[in-house]
Each structure stands twice: as structure tokens, then as C-alpha cells.
Amino acid sequence: MMIKKIVVVGAGTMGHGIAEVAALSGFKVGLIDISWDFLNRAKDRITESVTRLYEKGQIKEKVEDILGRMEFNTSYDIAKDADFAIEAVPENLELKKNVFKSLDDITPSHTILATNTSSIPISDIAEATKRKDKVIGMHFFNPPVIMKLVEVIPSKYTSDEVTNLTIELAKKMNKIPVKLKYEIPGFVSNRIFIRLLQEACREVENGEGSIEEIDSAARNKLKLPMGLFELADYVGLDVIVDIWDVLVTRGTPDVKCSLYKNKVLEKSLGVKSGKGFYTYPAPGKYMKVQLPNESKVDPAKLISLAVNEASWMIENEIVSAKDIDTVMIYGFNFPKGLLEMADELGLDNVYTYLKDIYAKGYDTYRPTNLLEKMIKEGKLGKKSGEGFYKY
Structure with missing residues (x-):
């Protein structure tokens, strides 16, 4: 099947970014939202971004030629001739199901319907349609124009043909696709990310390091672009x-920790509210956090839970070690893969920390x-x- 026209539903940060990526890649694009305010704002942002590029x-290619391939509307009518649709509305299952029902009713029978959800199971969304085999997860990263990674998540209903077409589309959009063998809550990206935040939290709550020391170890020892609490602030604590x-x-084993929830209860949501674990110049204005150069926190301990999670995914044949590292490099700007880091720090060290923390009742x-x-x-x-890789 030839994909000529892509429709995106939802003109927020992710939606208009994905629409821009599609237009830059030579596709005809339709962007749908419930209000012209959102659509006009999205059009302005796309115009600014394309002009800057x-x-x-x-x-x-000339700016006007790229924009000339795009149409904006509050009506689903512009999806009548779409070959591929991507939903990028807020993370609410009922809302997403309504969007999929509307797309299912109006698009041709060959149209593939993708969701940009970062955590909702694809099969739950697919069940709102009469074409469950043509529904798939296509998870872009923020900002979509810059970030290279796309997670491709087939549900239990998705056909192989649809999965392969989605992978090919991601490549045509100049992205690096990572395909999961089957869907798991949070996919690869959010499972690993939350495991990193959980261990960071456990260490702080148990007095093994301060927030600043944890972030210093992340930035100065693991060489991550941001500390873990700093990154949580940046993403939004809510x-x-x-x-x-x-x-x-959805059944993922928990790690008890109240640091993040307490911040949300205090309405300290991170960068967006001007204050989270750190204080920022103004709401929505991020500034790199000043951190101590030295930290007693061992990076092998900091990544231990995330490495365990990654090994569970490999053990269950959901993805490979290389896939996990691709997600962390291209989805989170890690300087190298998580499992490459684990191999360098020593898997025996990681394992010792896991056993020790497990023995304490975790x-x-x-x-x-x-x-x-x-x-x-x-x-x-x-x-x-040899570890996760051969040397």
C-alpha cells in the first residue's frame, strides 16, 4: 500500500510536531482539532519551525511548498482520503476511543489508525473500531521534529502487514523505529524511565543520597544530559x-515512593509551574540546574532497577538489548545505551545492589x-x- 496522505488528530505539542514531520517528509497532511484557536496556534508554530529549518x-524545499501540502480543520471530513491517521490527543482512554470511532467511520477501509499514546494499551483503543487489525501504536518523542526515536507497538490484534508498513513509514519520516514484539504497559521507554526515577526516589527516601547528589551522579558519572529529578521536573511531575x-x-510491580506524588499535591509540577524538585526562573522557563561536582552515589546502584527491567524485557523476547539502548539514546539523549553502561560498570556490581535491595523487602x-x-x-x-554485548 502506498501512503500518500497522513491525518493527525490533536494539534498540541506532539500533534503539530508529528504533522510537521509528515509534511517535511513529503506527505500530504491534514491536522484536526476541536477548535480553530488550537489549529491557528499550531499553524503558526509549524510555520516558525519550518522557516527556521x-x-x-x-x-x-521552500517553506510555502511544505505548508502547501498541509490542511487544517475542525471537521473529520479531511480524513476521507487519508491512508494513515495518527491520534495525538491527551492521555485519556475514553477521549482516544472517541477519536478512533470517528476515524473508523470516516476513513477508507485500507487506512491504518495509529495512536501516539505513551502508556495506554493499544488493544484497548483498537476495540473501539471495526478494524482492530489496522490499529497500532506509533509513539513519537518530544519534540517530534528533533527526536529520532519512534516506538512501534503492535497490539494482539495488529497484522504483520500493518506493523511493517508503520516501520517503513517511520523510516520515510527519517526516524529510527524500535518495534516491540507485543505490547506491555509503558512500552520500553516509560518502563525504563520510571524504573530510573523509582530507584532515585528510593535512595533519597532511605537517606542514601540527596536529590542533588543523585542528579550529580546521573550527570557527572553517567554523563546523562540531565539529572533524574531534573528530567522529571522537565517532563512534568503530574x-x-x-x-x-x-x-x-496494569500490573507492573510497584516501588513505594511518595516524593513525586507529594510534589503534585503541593501543585509543584516542575518546569511548567516554575517549581518542582528545583526552582526555575518562571513557569515554563527551564534553566540548567546547578549541581555539586562530587557525589557519593554509585551509578551502578542508580541504574540497577532499570537494568533489571531491561533484562526482563529481553528474557521475555519483547525487544533486544540493542533495541533498549536505541530507545535510551534516541528517545532520552543518553550518551550511550543503558545496557552498555551496565556492561561498563560491571553486571556483578549491578546484581549485588539488586540482591541487597531485594533482601530489604523491595x-x-x-x-x-x-x-x-x-x-x-x-x-x-x-x-x-561479555555481558549484554560481546567485547
Whole structure:
């Protein structure tokens, strides 16, 4: 099937970003939202962004030609000739189901319907349609024009043909797709991200390090672009709590921690409110946080729970080690993959921390069978010549 026209529903930050990516990639694009206010604002932002790319010489095509391929409307009528639709409305299942019902009613029978959800199960959304085999997860990262990663998540209903077409589309959009074998709550990105935040929280609540020391270790030892609490502030603490809740209510083992929820109750939501774990110049204005250069926090402990989660995904054949590292590099701007870091820090060190924390009553830290097996076989990472990778 040839994809010529893409329709995006939802003109917020993600929606208008995805629409711009599609237009830049040569597709005809329709952008739908409930109000012309949202649509006009989205059009202005797309125009600014495309103009900036042109002025910097990053694109050769004229701005007006790119914008000429786009149409904006409050009506679903512009989806009548769409080959592919991407829903990017807020993370609310009922709202998403309504969008999918509308798209299902108006689009041709061959049209693939994708959702940009970051945590809601794809099959739940698919069940609102009469074409469950043509519904798929296509999770872009913010901002879509810059971030290279797209997670492709087939549901239990999605056909292989639809999955392959979605992967090809992501490549045509100049993105790096990572396909999950089947859907799990939070996919790869949010499961790993929340595990990092949970261990950071556990360490602070147990007096093993301060917020600043944790973030200093993340930035100065792991060389991450931001500290973990700083990144949580940047994403929005309300968003973090929502993702966390979705994971837990859908059966992901929890780690008890109240730091994030308490901030949300205090209405300290991070950068968007001007204050979270850190204070910012003004609401919505991010400024790099000043952190101490030294920290007693061991990076092997900081990543231990996330590495355990990653090994669970590999053990269950959901994704490969390489896939997980691709997600962290291109979705979170990690300088290298999480599992590459684990191999360098020593899997025996990571394993020792997991066993120790598990023994203190944190069930989620129980080392996976895969990790146990690797340690038994002496696959300890770089120092032994093999870990998650061969050296």
C-alpha cells in the first residue's frame, strides 16, 4: 500500500510536531482539532519551525511548498482520503476511543489508525473500531521534529502487514523505529524511565543520597544530559505520576515512593509551574540546574532497577538489548545505551545492589532469571569480555 496522505488528530505539542514531520517528509497532511484557536496556534508554530529549518539550511524545499501540502480543520471530513491517521490527543482512554470511532467511520477501509499514546494499551483503543487489525501504536518523542526515536507497538490484534508498513513509514519520516514484539504497559521507554526515577526516589527516601547528589551522579558519572529529578521536573511531575499510575494499575510491580506524588499535591509540577524538585526562573522557563561536582552515589546502584527491567524485557523476547539502548539514546539523549553502561560498570556490581535491595523487602528488585544466569556464566560485562554485548 502506498501512503500518500497522513491525518493527525490533536494539534498540541506532539500533534503539530508529528504533522510537521509528515509534511517535511513529503506527505500530504491534514491536522484536526476541536477548535480553530488550537489549529491557528499550531499553524503558526509549524510555520516558525519550518522557516527556521529553511534559514539554517537544514531543508532545501521552500517553506510555502511544505505548508502547501498541509490542511487544517475542525471537521473529520479531511480524513476521507487519508491512508494513515495518527491520534495525538491527551492521555485519556475514553477521549482516544472517541477519536478512533470517528476515524473508523470516516476513513477508507485500507487506512491504518495509529495512536501516539505513551502508556495506554493499544488493544484497548483498537476495540473501539471495526478494524482492530489496522490499529497500532506509533509513539513519537518530544519534540517530534528533533527526536529520532519512534516506538512501534503492535497490539494482539495488529497484522504483520500493518506493523511493517508503520516501520517503513517511520523510516520515510527519517526516524529510527524500535518495534516491540507485543505490547506491555509503558512500552520500553516509560518502563525504563520510571524504573530510573523509582530507584532515585528510593535512595533519597532511605537517606542514601540527596536529590542533588543523585542528579550529580546521573550527570557527572553517567554523563546523562540531565539529572533524574531534573528530567522529571522537565517532563512534568503530574505526567510522571500519571505514567506511574498507569503502569501499576496494569500490573507492573510497584516501588513505594511518595516524593513525586507529594510534589503534585503541593501543585509543584516542575518546569511548567516554575517549581518542582528545583526552582526555575518562571513557569515554563527551564534553566540548567546547578549541581555539586562530587557525589557519593554509585551509578551502578542508580541504574540497577532499570537494568533489571531491561533484562526482563529481553528474557521475555519483547525487544533486544540493542533495541533498549536505541530507545535510551534516541528517545532520552543518553550518551550511550543503558545496557552498555551496565556492561561498563560491571553486571556483578549491578546484581549485588539488586540482591541487597531485594533482601530489604523491595520485591521488584529481585534479579531476573536472565541476570542470574549471566552472573553464573561469568558474563559480567566489559571486564569479562561479555555481558549484554560481546567485547
